[in-house]
Amino acid sequence: MRKRVLGWLADAALVLYFVFALFPIAWMVILSLKPADQLFSTYFSFSPTLDGYRTVLGDSEGIPFVRFFVNSLVVSVGAVVLSLVVGLPAAYASARWRFKGSENLMFTLLSFRFAPELTVIIPLFVLYQKLGLFDTYVGMVWVLQLVTLPLIVWIMRSYFADLTPELEQAALLDGYTRKQAFFKVALPLVKPGIAAVSLLAFIFAWNNFVFPLILTSNEAQTVTVGALSFLGGDRPKYNLTAAAALVSVVPPLLLALTIQRYLVRGLSFGAVKS
Amino acid sequence: MGWRLTLRPYVLIVPALLLTCGILYPFGLGLYYTLFDFSASKPQPDMVRFENYTTVFTQEAFWNSAWVTVLYAVGAALVETVLGVAVALLLHRSTLVGRVLEKILILPLMIAPVIAAIIWKLMLQPSVGVVNHLLRPFGLGGVQWTDTPTGALLSSIAVDVWVYTPFVAILALAGLRSLPTSPFEAAAVDGAGWWYTFRRLTLPMLWPYVLVAVIFRFMDSLKVFDIIYALTEGGPGDSTVVLQIRAYLEAIRFQRYSFGISYTIVLWAVVYLAAMVLVKHLGKIQRRAAEVTT
Numbered sequence: 001m002r003k004r005v006l007g008w009l010a011d012a013a014l015v016l017y018f019v020f021a022l023f024p025i026a027w028m029v030i031l032s033l034k035p036a037d038q039l040f041s042t043y044f045s046f047s048p049t050l051d052g053y054r055t056v057l058g059d060s061e062g063i064p065f066v067r068f069f070v071n072s073l074v075v076s077v078g079a080v081v082l083s084l085v086v087g088l089p090a091a092y093a094s095a096r097w098r099f100k101g102s103e104n105l106m107f108t109l110l111s112f113r114f115a116p117e118l119t120v121i122i123p124l125f126v127l128y129q130k131l132g133l134f135d136t137y138v139g140m141v142w143v144l145q146l147v148t149l150p151l152i153v154w155i156m157r158s159y160f161a162d163l164t165p166e167l168e169q170a171a172l173l174d175g176y177t178r179k180q181a182f183f184k185v186a187l188p189l190v191k192p193g194i195a196a197v198s199l200l201a202f203i204f205a206w207n208n209f210v211f212p213l214i215l216t217s218n219e220a221q222t223v224t225v226g227a228l229s230f231l232g233g234d235r236p237k238y239n240l241t242a243a244a245a246l247v248s249v250v251p252p253l254l255l256a257l258t259i260q261r262y263l264v265r266g267l268s269f270g271a272v273k274s
Numbered sequence: 275m276g277w278r279l280t281l282r283p284y285v286l287i288v289p290a291l292l293l294t295c296g297i298l299y300p301f302g303l304g305l306y307y308t309l310f311d312f313s314a315s316k317p318q319p320d321m322v323r324f325e326n327y328t329t330v331f332t333q334e335a336f337w338n339s340a341w342v343t344v345l346y347a348v349g350a351a352l353v354e355t356v357l358g359v360a361v362a363l364l365l366h367r368s369t370l371v372g373r374v375l376e377k378i379l380i381l382p383l384m385i386a387p388v389i390a391a392i393i394w395k396l397m398l399q400p401s402v403g404v405v406n407h408l409l410r411p412f413g414l415g416g417v418q419w420t421d422t423p424t425g426a427l428l429s430s431i432a433v434d435v436w437v438y439t440p441f442v443a444i445l446a447l448a449g450l451r452s453l454p455t456s457p458f459e460a461a462a463v464d465g466a467g468w469w470y471t472f473r474r475l476t477l478p479m480l481w482p483y484v485l486v487a488v489i490f491r492f493m494d495s496l497k498v499f500d501i502i503y504a505l506t507e508g509g510p511g512d513s514t515v516v517l518q519i520r521a522y523l524e525a526i527r528f529q530r531y532s533f534g535i536s537y538t539i540v541l542w543a544v545v546y547l548a549a550m551v552l553v554k555h556l557g558k559i560q561r562r563a564a565e566v567t568t
Binding site: 007011014017018021022024027039086089090092093094097108109114116117118119123126142145153203206208209214224227242245248252253255260263264267268272 | 283
């Protein structure tokens with residue numbers, strides 16, 4: 001009997017935490033569906049409307065939100081692709097060979113993960129103005145490497161290290177070249193890892209705020225900065241802010257639910273494996 | 275053949291190396307700028323050597339920011355660790371409720387911190403926010419969440435906790451699921467109570483996992499920016515001006531580039547010292563955990 005009550009209490013505690021975790025998201029849904037005239041008159045009773053979404057996606061507040069959304073997509077995908085092209089060979093090399101300088105490069109990359117972003121952004125802010133990279137896709141993709149490259153290299157390195165080298169050696173004995181062994185044997189085996197780490201890197205790039213805040217102004221601005229603009233003015237439009245916030249979290253949330261199994265390794269940079 | 279074998283890893287790693295240099299260059303440039311008095315109003319700066327740093331360290335504002343940053347980081351990391359481990363232990367019991375809830379555990383973690391701050395800002399608004407509305411029946415309807423110094427700091431920590439507790443919980447849960455079963459069976463045979471088992475077995479073996487999470491969280495919250503920027507912009511007064519916000523205000527708002535970068539270099543040094551201490555500690559903890567299992 002005592003055990004059952006304790007178990008019931010434990011479940012109740014868990015539900016309590018999840019109310020705290022999920023209520024804000026639910027409340028955003030409610031706010032975003034409220035008509036403007038019922039924003040502050042009631043809390044939980046209202047006649048739902050999609051007007052908030054229409055306004056946000058119709059760019060009618062002078063905030064081109066759809067373009068920001070596309071910008072977020074472009075720079076996040078760009079950053080992930082560049083990191084993969086550059087990072088996969090490096091991850092493979094550092095997992096397969098012990099050679100001078102590889103550890104140093106790895107730890108330099110890891111240090112990017114923990115460096116205060118502004119140390120790099122403020123000089124870039126000055127530099128980008130001179131080079132014409134301010135407020136451009138190229139400038140954003142470049143700086144997002146700070147986020148995506150360390151993640152992709154470190155996690156892919158741990159996946160490659162988990163592969164037994166025997167498979168590749170057998171392929172070499174069969175007359176494959178090293179290059180073929182990499183592309184036809186090693187790479188297909190870590191495909192799930194590549195997919196997961198790419199999505200995770202995409203999520204982190206998408207969620208980034210400080211880079212577009214300082215290094216873009218309009219042309220290449222992203223949703224995270226755009227969503228904040230709805231809070232401006234003396235009477236912030238709560239329904240629009242909520243709608244913008246929700247629209248901007250849809251891609252990361254959908255992707256996150258597809259890569260649950262790989263998250264532990266991804267979030268801990270390969271330090272913890274599930 | 276032989277020389278090609280030794281050259282190959284270098285060939286593979288060169289692109290990443292180049293890209294790394296491309297990121298290190300602005301960092302080096304920033305370091306160089308801190309030796310000058312470079313600002314928008316002074317595009318032809320003079321060499322001032324370490325004057326920027328001496329100015330930083332003698333400023334009241336710096337020490338205030340450092341204090342706020344440490345309070346934030348310690349508070350956030352502490353609450354997230356306790357809450358995250360608790361949630362992990364509850365989920366580990368694997369009841370029906372737990373299995374259902376576990377699937378949605380990561381949702382807040384995947385929301386951009388700046389969006390999380392926007393969401394909470396709407397909820398914490400004193401007169402029309404939903405939080406005070408829900409507290410009104412309990413006579414707490416007038417809390418000025420982000421308008422008092424203490425309230426603003428606690429509110430921003432709360433947003434951090436909301437976003438990042440799942441991070442600790444996920445790592446702790448992975449740890450719990452990878453613990454060996456034999457010590458627990460032995461303890462059960464000896465009739466050890468729940469508390470004894472938890473203190474003597476679960477916690478020491480779980481520590482390495484939890485510590486990885488703590489290191490990530492503590493170092494990340496030392497450089498917090500998004501949450502504070504959206505929720506309080508450092509206010510009221512300068513009660514939530516953490517170091518990165520201070521650097522932003524100096525460099526971007528007041529356009530004193532050199533001075534702003536000096537702030538971030540000092541922060542960078544602090545983060546590195548913290549990392550070195552924590553990682554050393556992690557090694558010790560891992561060895562101790564290994565002793566428990568054997």
